[in-house]
Amino acid sequence: MNERTALTRPDGTPVRVLVVDDEPDIAEVVTGVLRYEGWDVRTAGTGRDAVREGLDFRPDAVVLDIMLPDRDGLSVLRELRAAQPHVCVLFLTARDTVEDRVTGITAGGDDYVTKPFSLEELVARLRGLLRRAGMTRDLAESAQLTVGDLVMDEDAREVTRGGTGIDLSPTEFELLRCLMRNPRRVLSKTQLLDRVWSYDFGGQAHVVELYVSYLRKKIDAGREPMIHTVRGAGYVLKPAGR
């Protein structure tokens, strides 16, 4: 469990998420990372199971693959919504099915990520959904991350240090978000690779080093460093000075 982001429902119990995907590998890895976030997770591999679990489990949010073996993800959503009108949905889609199948969905506050996705992004999107739907306890829970004088606004996709803006590329942004959500905790290159890069990325840990180097140039440039190397272990982000 990690207390840093203990995201709970208004009644204090953990947020409930139902994960629906027919590929066991994906279902497992998504379930794992959400459990790690401290949420209450159940899994379904078919549309039928999804509906059954939905009625029983009453989740706050559903991670739903659009392509299911037995039926269409959108019809599953309709059925779930009939019982729980306000449930949040994060769709998983293959790249080529994005345009035609997801029409209208993001307008209703729901969202989607395309396979292959990064876990960091999936979690961020899901947190965003829950926050905007007002399903979390902490109403002050804003889209703002702060570590020392470093501030990230996730909605505006803006990062500032000491008030001055910093431009980041998508990968740099994702990497920094991961570090900022785990301040003072050493993250290994493998962990960062698993969270920030897509699960089908075949590359080496060397890329992490490279992007840390990029980040340092933009964030620590001239100032007191916040990103620290722990030799043989990984990287840490700490407020400057301490």
Next chain:
Amino acid sequence: MNERTALTRPDGTPVRVLVVDDEPDIAEVVTGVLRYEGWDVRTAGTGRDAVREGLDFRPDAVVLDIMLPDRDGLSVLRELRAAQPHVCVLFLTARDTVEDRVTGITAGGDDYVTKPFSLEELVARLRGLLRRAGMTRDLAESAQLTVGDLVMDEDAREVTRGGTGIDLSPTEFELLRCLMRNPRRVLSKTQLLDRVWSYDFGGQAHVVELYVSYLRKKIDAGREPMIHTVRGAGYVLKPAGR
């Protein structure tokens, strides 16, 4: 929820809307976007259900398909008005039924949109109806949107920046409205497609880029830019300078 447009009734409770359409996809997507606006929404698929829900739910406004499987939308309206004389109605009509069926409706204060419609326009029309009917709490709730020195008068369909008028085509206007209602928040091309373009639009996200380009020429021309590209994420509208 989005605090930016928390539109509430005089007693502070959310505005109530009844959505009546027999096509599940349309009912779903309309319901979704209205819930996203923070309103209290119920759905009916037939005229009979609509009347029953209307008597029970007592909505402030009704989104009503004129062509229903069991009965005529206008007769449904008559029945609803018998119980609630002042309820607002936004009709959904097919293009070819506009002339004969909806004549006189707008004179009574109600409004209509033709299928296929854009969600941005539907929401705007509905907001307009409620505002003019005095059903919203905030009477200062004007038809005016302001971001920096950029001002949009939704009723007059006029846009000015720094006092000088700007001519926009219908799509450009709708796109800008969407951006102005979400200042400082990055909107993805998919989100913009879903909100600004009709739900049956099969096209690619490339169109959004094109129209953003048009908007920039008219709004940012020569001045300090307000529309910003966030690579890999989407577009943001911000007051100039920040």
Next chain:
DNA sequence: CGAACCTCTGAGCGGGCTCTGAACGGGAGG
């Protein structure tokens, strides 16, 4: 019936982004 406008498609271009490979430097341990 013609003209102006609007919307969308397609193609080309420019540049940012991501990753590979290699060289360099410094720490740790022998």
Next chain:
DNA sequence: CCTCCCGTTCAGAGCCCGCTCAGAGGTTCG
């Protein structure tokens, strides 16, 4: 002090993303 290895950084290739132009069809309006 030397060596190995880990980490850093540079340079560059390729790709993808976003911007823009030109033009075809459709619609509206005079």
